[in-house]
Amino acid sequence: MAELTYRDAVAAGIAQEMARDERVVFLGEDVAHAGGVFKATVGLLEKFGPKRVRDCPISEQAILGAAMGAAMTGLRPIAEIMFSDFLAVCWDIVANEIAKMRYMTNGQITLPLVIRTANGAGSRFGAQHSQSVENWAMAVPGIKVVAPAFPADVKGLLAAAVRDPDPVLFFEQKSLYAMKGDVPDGEYVDVLGEAKVLREGRDCTVVALAAMVHRSLAAAEILEKEHGISCTVVDVRSLVPLDTQTILSEVVKTGRLVTVEENPRLCGWGAEIASIVADECFWDLDGPIVRITTPHVPLPSADELEDNTIPSVDRIVKTIREKVD
Amino acid sequence: MDTKAKSKKAGAADKEIGRETRLELFRLQVELRYCEKRAYDLFLQNLIKGTSHLSLGQEAIAAAFGVAMRPDDWTFCTYRGHAHTLARGASMAGVLGELMGRQCGLLGGKGGSMHLTDVKKGAMGSYAIIGAHLPVAAGAAWSAQYRGTEQVAVCFFGDGTTNIGAFHEALNFAAVWKLPVIFVCENNLYMEYTPISAVTAVKHPAADRASAYGLESIVLDGNDADEVYRTAVQYMTRARKGGGPALIEAVTYRHSGHSRADPAKYRPEGELEKWLERDPVKVYRERLLGLGFTEGTLKDIEDGTMRKVEEATAIAKASPLPSVGDIEKNVWADGGAAWRN
Numbered sequence: 257m258a259e260l261t262y263r264d265a266v267a268a269g270i271a272q273e274m275a276r277d278e279r280v281v282f283l284g285e286d287v288a289h290a291g292g293v294f295k296a297t298v299g300l301l302e303k304f305g306p307k308r309v310r311d312c313p314i315s316e317q318a319i320l321g322a323a324m325g326a327a328m329t330g331l332r333p334i335a336e337i338m339f340s341d342f343l344a345v346c347w348d349i350v351a352n353e354i355a356k357m358r359y360m361t362n363g364q365i366t367l368p369l370v371i372r373t374a375n376g377a378g379s380r381f382g383a384q385h386s387q388s389v390e391n392w393a394m395a396v397p398g399i400k401v402v403a404p405a406f407p408a409d410v411k412g413l414l415a416a417a418v419r420d421p422d423p424v425l426f427f428e429q430k431s432l433y434a435m436k437g438d439v440p441d442g443e444y445v446d447v448l449g450e451a452k453v454l455r456e457g458r459d460c461t462v463v464a465l466a467a468m469v470h471r472s473l474a475a476a477e478i479l480e481k482e483h484g485i486s487c488t489v490v491d492v493r494s495l496v497p498l499d500t501q502t503i504l505s506e507v508v509k510t511g512r513l514v515t516v517e518e519n520p521r522l523c524g525w526g527a528e529i530a531s532i533v534a535d536e537c538f539w540d541l542d543g544p545i546v547r548i549t550t551p552h553v554p555l556p557s558a559d560e561l562e563d564n565t566i567p568s569v570d571r572i573v574k575t576i577r578e579k580v581d
Numbered sequence: 582m583d584t585k586a587k588s589k590k591a592g593a594a595d596k597e598i599g600r601e602t603r604l605e606l607f608r609l610q611v612e613l614r615y616c617e618k619r620a621y622d623l624f625l626q627n628l629i630k631g632t633s634h635l636s637l638g639q640e641a642i643a644a645a646f647g648v649a650m651r652p653d654d655w656t657f658c659t660y661r662g663h664a665h666t667l668a669r670g671a672s673m674a675g676v677l678g679e680l681m682g683r684q685c686g687l688l689g690g691k692g693g694s695m696h697l698t699d700v701k702k703g704a705m706g707s708y709a710i711i712g713a714h715l716p717v718a719a720g721a722a723w724s725a726q727y728r729g730t731e732q733v734a735v736c737f738f739g740d741g742t743t744n745i746g747a748f749h750e751a752l753n754f755a756a757v758w759k760l761p762v763i764f765v766c767e768n769n770l771y772m773e774y775t776p777i778s779a780v781t782a783v784k785h786p787a788a789d790r791a792s793a794y795g796l797e798s799i800v801l802d803g804n805d806a807d808e809v810y811r812t813a814v815q816y817m818t819r820a821r822k823g824g825g826p827a828l829i830e831a832v833t834y835r836h837s838g839h840s841r842a843d844p845a846k847y848r849p850e851g852e853l854e855k856w857l858e859r860d861p862v863k864v865y866r867e868r869l870l871g872l873g874f875t876e877g878t879l880k881d882i883e884d885g886t887m888r889k890v891e892e893a894t895a896i897a898k899a900s901p902l903p904s905v906g907d908i909e910k911n912v913w914a915d916g917g918a919a920w921r922n
Contacts (some may be wrong), residue, residue: 359912360698364698461793
């Protein structure tokens with residue numbers, strides 16, 4: 257085990273796969289010479305050269321279109337979209353082209369590619385550089401959607417995404433880039449579509465993603481110590497494919513479900529999980545399902561406003577005390 | 582139309598096009614014409630649903646590139662892509678079957694008219710969102726460049742595409758990376774129902790933008806299969822050798838409306854008639870007769886092609902409907918559609 261930051265785990269994951277497979281190429285804005293605006297891809301250019309690690313113009317449609325064209329003709333590209341908000345300017349390529357191509361061609365075209373992007377709030381960047389947009393992706397059939405919370409998961413899930421034969425949208429939480437954690441040495445590949453139970457409790461099952469996993473863990477600690485409420489915390493890790501079996505079995509054990517989402521309220525991924533739980537284990541529930549989300553507003557920028565928009569540890573504790581206790 | 586005056590002297594322009602090649606250019610244009618007409622007839626019989634965008638009048642471009650391309654080159658085309666897909670050798674029954682929503686369709690009924698694809702023939706998809714496939718073609722060209730295969734990607738699109746962002750992103754990207762991709766603008770003078778001149782700041786929607794990306798301005802007569810063929814060979818050869826992309830504007834005219842729903846009443850009186858005189862298939866036939874090909878030779882090609890269309894139609898009509906069980910197949914590479922366990 258080595259201790260790596262979340263951002264170093266990105267580079268480690270890409271490097272592992274590029275060293276293994278010459279078909280893996282990497283492109284994006286400021287990713288090569290500058291090493292990425294979040295410094296998540298430092299050293300890749302030096303290690304793999306300008307033929308495989310390429311800087312692009314500010315042309316998101318060209319970047320993802322190129323990744324798609326390369327993937328359908330034998331390469332396994334990793335493309336970076338600097339901020340996930342920018343997916344909106346190339347959403348046609350993601351939602352109409354990449355996601356649908358295999359189905360529309362009845363399986364003639366397969367697209368083994370990864371789109372990495374920095375997602376989420378915490379940096380006071382305002383409404384166009386702080387969104388959590390994994391819900392957009394989850395709504396489109398044909399793309400896998402992954403959002404790791406820990407450095408080890410970054411490396412392992414990124415490697416799994418590169419090896420996956422289908423397109424994967426890989427959401428890196430930008431407020432976690434500096435976070436440190438143990439990452440297995442040597443070749444490390446995880447599995448897409450497996451949620452992880454990070455803490456086991458008796459009273460309530462909290463299901464969270466990315467940055468909200470850490471806040472949920474912190475909240476669970478407080479709830480246990482200060483209020484005697486014992487929470488299970490499940491890190492979803494992958495929205496598509498979705499590990500409903502782990503979620504359902506953990507909800508059945510406690511009889512309560514709380515989702516913690518960084519996204520605006522409407523059509524958040526937690527709503528889909530709530531729907532599945534209501535459909536499939538309603539009679540095991542001891543009370544209403546609770547969704548903790550961002551209010552349905554664009555994300556404000558000031559410290560005071562952003563901190564009170566995104567679910568905080570305090571809000572998670574307070575909500576669970578009110579609704580679950 | 583001053584396309585003749587503005588057209589570039591192609592490097593290979595003065596070389597004689599071989600007799601076999603000329604016959605193939607004729608045959609392919611006839612095939613594209615006959616099959617497209619058949620598609621129209623099948624619409625009128627209500628055997629083809631949805632929409633469809635016909636290439637009647639524009640066959641010379643798809644045919645000339647089809648003949649000029651290597652089997653391992655890649656075609657990317659638009660929703661008006663029946664001709665470009667057939668021109669790569671895709672099964673005609675597969676094309677008509679797809680239009681008719683039959684099991685024998687190229688896409689098993691999942692794509693329809695606007696998404697014809699035959700990867701084994703290098704037809705890498707028909708894209709129904711304007712401009713989307715230009716960067717995708719650039720990506721395929723990048724793959725060829727990366728692997729050193731000397732393959733070329735050819736990307737067809739209409740004049741209307743030159744006003745969407747993806748066109749400009751792709752052109753710049755391909756030029757900066759010197760990618761082996763040929764962008765072919767089929768300027769048929771109308772952006773759907775609107776004259777392209779009414780919505781474009783320059784006279785030649787593609788060629789007049791070329792200089793912005795360091796590319797040559799190339800305008801040619803898109804109704805002259807020989808001219809398109811020579812230009813295709815010239816720029817594809819250059820691209821294979823690392824000379825980078827080209828943007829070719831081929832001026833042409835569609836004989837029918839934009840889509841099935843469009844009777845094309847917006848066209849000024851006499852315009853269609855003027856262009857029908859320059860019908861590429863008719864013009865090419867006359868040229869071949871002038872070059873000493875016999876009426877019998879050409880008639881044989883036409884008759885043989887009509888038989889091919891009849892056979893393809895019969896196969897498509899006889900093909901069963903797709904299975905409902907196919908709906909949840911082929912979202913993922915494992916062949917399924919599961920999003921959860």
